[in-house]
Amino acid sequence: MSTCPTVGILLAAGAGRRFGGDKLLAPLHGRALVLHALAALHPAVDQVIAVVRPGAGALADALEQAGAQVVECPRATLGMGHSLACGADHAPPAARLLVSLGDMPAVRPDTIRRVRRALERGAVIVVPTHHGHRGHPVGFASALQRELTRLVGDQGARALLQRHAADVREIAVDDPGILHDVDTPTDLSETTARALTPVPRAPADR
Template sequence: MTAAGKIVGVLLAAGLGRRFGSDKRLQPLADGTPLALAAARSLRAGCDEVLVVLRPGDAALAALLIAADCRVIYCAEAEQGMGHSLAAGVRASPAAAGWLIALADMPAIAPASHVAVAEALRRGASIAVPTFAGQRGHPVGFAARWRAELAAVQGDHGARQLLQGAPSEIEFVTLDDPGILADIDTPADLAAMPAVDWEKMAKITPRPA
């Protein structure tokens, strides 16, 4: 597959996580896997490449992610909001056929859910949004036509305004996966995280590039 045909997963992992009380990205899950690494592995199952956006100085986490076949970039403007990290990830993958925008604090998303959203893009969806029980979740997929808009996103709202301005472009992907709604902001969120089959997650086979 050529670079121009790749679906790239952009994992936003540059947040400070102040509400958690410590660096939640390195928080070990039930099987000992750091939270952000689990999210990256699941995302990798559906994408041809995973690009993780970190903040400068995240050397320890970067090493774990690189060992897991992820590409790492650093966003100096990350503290100004998630939108800056998203834009940096898109700018770093200009030849992609589309992107899955995912969050590092959502490790309970099933690999099959990432596959389903990516496949919607491969079938020609302009924007692919997963849902569970009528609620929108993550990751959100964008086709290459949105490159310029995504590369210009700023602030702390990610691509929310883009989605609000293009409702007719959205294809909803209905999933049976509560993990697409489960973001981890506090230790209580982690304790309430939907059950994950860690043995199955450990056996994830990355999509061949």
Template sequence: MSGVVRGASSGEIVGILLAAGRGRRFGSDKLMHPLADGRTMALAAAANLRPACDRVVVVLRAADHPLAARLVEAGCEILACPEADGGMGHSLAAGVRATADAAGWIVALADMPFIQPSTHRAIAAALRARASLAAPQYQGQRGHPVGFARQWREALSALTGDHGGRDILSAHRAQLVLRPVDDPGVLMDVDRPEQLPARPQAAPSTD
């Protein structure tokens, strides 16, 4: 399987899709859970992120995850993070260290598969317009994904625990560019199966 992460080129916006959590509250591997359109949650999240970025790196617990080959086929690169049990910070730090020459990163979550591609593009555009930090806003609420410019490389690379980039955002709110979007998916993280939209029912037979 190809798709092993290579170093980033200067000027690239890299999407980092965090997909190394265990999803204990979901009750099973939620990355593999099929959505109403038949795609798994992780593949849908990756497909929505990919058009906005020069590259997408998916951080998994192990390189032999059952979805790894399909993610590579979708144009993503795979990064294994054995330290993922330590929390989201470890996964994010690993993704940034592996692409340390990037101009910026869009950090997305594999359990938020309903974010529209246009939202990811809006965050990428903010980074390319030299925003330091960027995030979407839906009906007054900040959502995901979050964009980080290159200046945060060292801070992101040193993350541990389960805070991700939250502390950076909290400490530097004045630098955060909010992009209003008409996309409720930016607030829809899936922790339990009942949070997923119901699958459409098949039309009754007319035979």
């Protein structure tokens, strides 16, 4: 790993109220939904930190078995900002951070690699766009890690992007998955029809 690693932070601490249950464990092409998001993120970064809410034992186990470092965020119920801060705080010092959402299973690995390459070339904040709309994952240079650890509330990193608006680099990608999250069972049905990144089988399944 380089002296400035690139760490993926997978936010997986939502309660899934609109879905009617733990949507991240909902089956999608034979695997938990969240594992598709992890499968796209994992090969594009040096390590993945997955942030979960307290008591999410089954979710934490699934993510750990798939190779993520799982961090429980005690204040996850207070908003995404707390979860992101928790993940940033557990990343190695001076790390570039790529923030992905656990309920976005259709993002392509190449999109994530492009975000990483833009950071490596000196970008401060990198946001992928599709037809002019901003999506995820969002990349942050190591200089912003401390600010990320101080986030609170339910706005995620939105305030940080506004504060550093002049430093945001948008990259256009041919990837509608950057805009597609799963909030309801209908969203999941629509996602089932998509071609997703294959999820590697666990050793026990081989």
